[in-house]
């Protein structure tokens with residue numbers, strides 16, 4: 001049943017592939033190559049090209065306590081946003097799957113955020129969570145400094161976690177709902193006949209059968225949280241207050257474009273890339289095995 | 295063990311009514327088969343007994359208690375599903391023992407009971423396997439085990455054999471009946487296969503379009519079908535049915551063929567449907583009630599032969615022993631014994647009884 005088309009002459013194949021290759025080259029290999037070049041070289045102080053620096057750039061990065069601070073904050077952010085986005089998405093998907101009243105409207109509404117670009121979402125959240133306006137202004141009046149992300153680092157972190165999770169909540173919800181709906185109804189009914197109530201059925205039947213989806217989303221959410229948070233941070237907190245929301249990806253941007261330390265930023269990008277690759281590898285290699293039930 | 299009382303039960307999905315007022319009493323320990331064509335509402339009826347589907351109107355009582363508002367788990371029924379619905383992430387032992395686990399039995403107790411049930415079903419060797427590693431017949435047994443282990447008051451089966459191959463189906467059919475003889479649990483079995491219905495049932499419930507057409511023992515249903523629908527549905531090949539009218543006392547006519555019948559009190563001119571079972575005509579006989587058939591092809595089924603042809607232009611099938619000598623195609627004359635003629639009202643489709651038959655009118 002091999003129905004692949006086979007092209008007799010290689011050049012037609014190459015021609016068809018060319019646009020794709022061009023894209024991959026322009027947007028992946030070229031920037032990666034440039035980053036590698038910067039990461040292993042150092043710009044001469046008075047111009048005149050770059051000189052090879054070996055691992056010096058990396059040594060600099062790893063010996064910088066500010067860098068480790070960003071790493072730590074990235075971890076907190078990854079765990080917080082993944083837990084929030086996946087937990088709520090699962091809950092909503094379970095509600096929708098049980099077809100509670102109004103679930104259709106709800107379903108459409110929940111899919112929306114994914115279509116909204118990060119800058120728009122960022123601006124929206126900046127206004128929503130502004131301490132001097134809206135609901136938080138009222139709360140701040142009752143209890144001064146109850147909410148002020150521009151001064152309080154923890155508040156700022158909560159703000160970016162919530163703003164970021166908002167989008168991934170939608171993404172996760174779609175996957176969870178699709179996975180739940182692909183579980184045969186008869187399984188849940190059989191469990192009901194076996195005497196279990198709704199919560200027990202969720203726990204014994206639906207969640208285990210969702211395991212592959214849970215795992216897949218876990219990988220996506222954690223890895224994306226390391227790289228996809230830039231837009232939200234830039235528009236809501238700008239990395240502050242006093243670096244409380246400067247995650248690894250934001251630090252790269254800040255050091256590179258604001259501090260003009262291309263080599264340090266490039267080294268950090270390489271580290272981040274390796275981290276994401278490593279995480280993905282570890283998760284697939286060691287966790288995936290336990291979630292397959294067949 | 296428990297009896298089941300179904301009183302004027304209706305089911306509607308929105309405006310679409312799919313079960314129209316069903317009344318049925320199932321005695322304790324009885325094996326009842328609900329038989330009907332696809333889409334007639336059999337599964338819906340069964341699922342209403344199980345509690346998986348809300349009852350739109352009417353009442354269902356199990357062992358005397360109305361269960362309309364009870365959750366499935368409070369009704370004491372166990373169900374075997376068409377595609378088994380085994381939990382794919384659990385082993386055979388966990389599948390069978392799941393009900394006990396939910397009920398909060400201790401692990402040693404569960405293990406002991408799972409082993410007993412598995413042994414009685416020949417599953418002992420497979421307890422550690424996942425359902426995905428079993429054959430269709432083994433999965434079917436696991437589904438049975440899962441239903442049995444809770445010692446329910448009622449067994450419900452929704453076409454449990456339809457995914458098996460023909461040979462396995464016959465074997466599992468016998469096992470299910472043996473199991474019933476051993477346990478004596480009240481059972482309701484849904485199928486569209488009449489052979490399953492005839493062989494398994496103490497009583498058969500024939501359904502059509504959300505109504506019950508007839509309730510009776512397999513023999514009653516075959517001998518005295520209560521309606522034209524039942525007559526055409528039961529029997530393989532089905533009864534020959536054609537339109538005619540009453541032409542005199544104890545005489546009907548169709549396509550110019552005159553048949554005398556034992557029915558009394560027939561009004562001349564009344565339109566009727568005449569039914570004759572393929573296996574009840576006698577080939578080549580002379581006498582009264584004789585007609586002739588133009589056979590254009592014959593089918594060998596091993597022990598019997600089917601002759602397909604036309605009688606006075608209407609399609610007709612005759613079944614003869616395969617050992618019948620002579621040509622297989624051509625014109626044959628045959629006799630229809632008067633007692634083999636079934637009559638149905640042309641309008642309502644209800645059986646027109648003879649003094650001897652005592653058939654029930656359609657429900």
Ligand SMILES: Nc1ncnc2c1ncn2[C@@H]1O[C@H](COP(=O)(O)OP(=O)(O)OP(=O)(O)O)[C@@H](O)[C@H]1O
Pocket residue numbers: 307312330331332333334335336337338339486
């Ligand atoms: N959830 C539902 N929503 C709307 N209509 C339904 C639903 N379930 C069943 N029906 C309709 O109810 C009717 C009876 O369905 P049911 O499943 O009881 O048929 P059945 O006799 O079991 O048929 P089969 O032999 O094909 O299983 C069908 O016409 C079906 O389309």
Ligand SMILES: [Mg+2]
Pocket residue numbers: 336337338452453
């Ligand atoms: Mg059905």
